[in-house]
Structure formats: structure tokens, C-alpha cells
Amino acid sequence: SLYRIMWDGHNDAADWKEEDFHEAYLCLKSLAIEDKVLVLIDGLDELGNFTAKDVVNASQASSNPHQEVDIRTVCAGILTQKIFPGARVLATGRTTNLINKQLLEGKALLYDLVPLTEADRDVMVEKMQEDFNDRRRVQQELQRISTKSNKIFFKTPLLLKNIIQLVIEMKVDVNNLKCPSEVYLMLAMKNLDFQKDEITNFLELDPPEDQDFLKMCMMICQQKIQDSEKGGNINTIEGIQRYVKEKGFCVEK
Secondary structure, three states: OHHHHOOOOOHHHOOOOHHHHHHHHHHHHHHHHOOOOEEEEOOHHHHOOOOHHHHHHHHHHHHOOOOOOOHHHHHHHHHOOOOOOOOEEEEOOOOHHHHHHHOOOOOOOOOOOOOOOHHHHHHHHHHHOOOHHHHHHHHHHHHHHOOOOOHHHHOOHHHHHHHHHHHHHOOOOOOOOOOHHHHHHHHHHHOOOOOOOOOOOOOOOOOHHHHHHHHHHHHHHHHHHHOHHHOOOOOOOOOEEEEEOOOEEEEEO
């Protein structure tokens, strides 16, 4: 229902009864009308294309909050003021310009995030590293690895935070970054959990040999990305196909 989806995943609402959700929804609606509610929506582009039907469904749900709705309908209703009329809304996404034109008749104010500066980078390091000496080491390392070819990785909060974390842990070499995929690969390799579909116990991981196979595959992908400037298709991994007993066909680099 509409009033339940507003609290989806909120720990405090785990033991609420139906009437508790309804009362909370009515309170939020009253506060919104009084201009006392701010709604933050992150990643509008991840919800798919908004249509006029979404707005109609949201309007119906606003009149009947017991009605079952999905998150896209709720967001469409909040954006168009069908749900929580009077609330201030701050939404992010890659397609905000299109949504503003198609759904909001161009009435929303659009803003672009400016790239982070070196001063912003230092502030983020300070927030992530408390020890002064360690902080200085991280800043020096960032200065060392920052080049014209990889400066784009230091301009957005998400990638910069991840790179700083990699430098702090000193687990990988970030000196030769080539593209965002390589950063994501490094982070994935650092945070891997190994589990097969047939394993139902979340504390039970795959055997070490299977973990090694996956790590090697990801390292091959990383090497392919780093060598991409030499030419060839980045989606093709060169090697010799061999048959390995009990494993089937494998590629030998």
C-alpha cells in the first residue's frame, strides 16, 4: 500500500500495525501541506520511463492510500504533487532534464553538480582518515597518481571516495587507472563473498579453489582493460583453450 511503501525498510516501522502506517501517512500529508516536508529521491533514471499513467495511478493512490502501488508510481506522484502536495522535492538522476520536460512541463529547477576540486578532495580525505599522518600519506599518494589521463576519477564523489578507500587500505595499485570499470573491478575483488545458488546458509562460502578461479577471471578482465590501448577488442580475451579434468574447457593466458 502507499502508506506502507513510504516506510519500506525503516527499522522503527517493523512492529507497526496497519493503523500506525495510516496515521503516519496522514501526519506527513498534513505537514507537507504546511510546507514542512522535504522529500529526497535518488536515482530517478533507475526507475525507468515515467508516463502519464504513472501520474494517474499516483492520483488514485493518494485518494486511497490502502491501494497497492510500486515505487515508480509513488515517485511520480511526489514529483507531480499528487502525493504530499506542498512538499519540497529534491531528485537526482541522469535523465532529470527529460523527466522535467515530459512529466513536469518544464516547471522544475535543474541543477548540475560541479566537478570536485583539490580542496574538496582534501576535505573528503579528512572525513575518511582521522589520523593526521595517515591523512597526509593518502593526500600525497592521491597527488602522485593524479594525472591528466585519469583526472576524471577524482571529479565525482563516488569514484573519489572509492579511490581514497583503496589508497587507505593499500591493497591495490591505483597508479595506472584507465577507466571506471577498473575501479569497480578493484572494489569488487576487495569485497568478494563467494556463494553458490544451492548454498542456503549465508555463513557458508564456496571452496577456496572456486574463489581463486573467480579472482583470476577478474584479474584477467582488469589486465585486459589496462592493455586496451595496445589495440584489439576489449571484449575479447586471447588465450589457449584447454580441457581441464572435472572443470571442462578453460582458457590459459
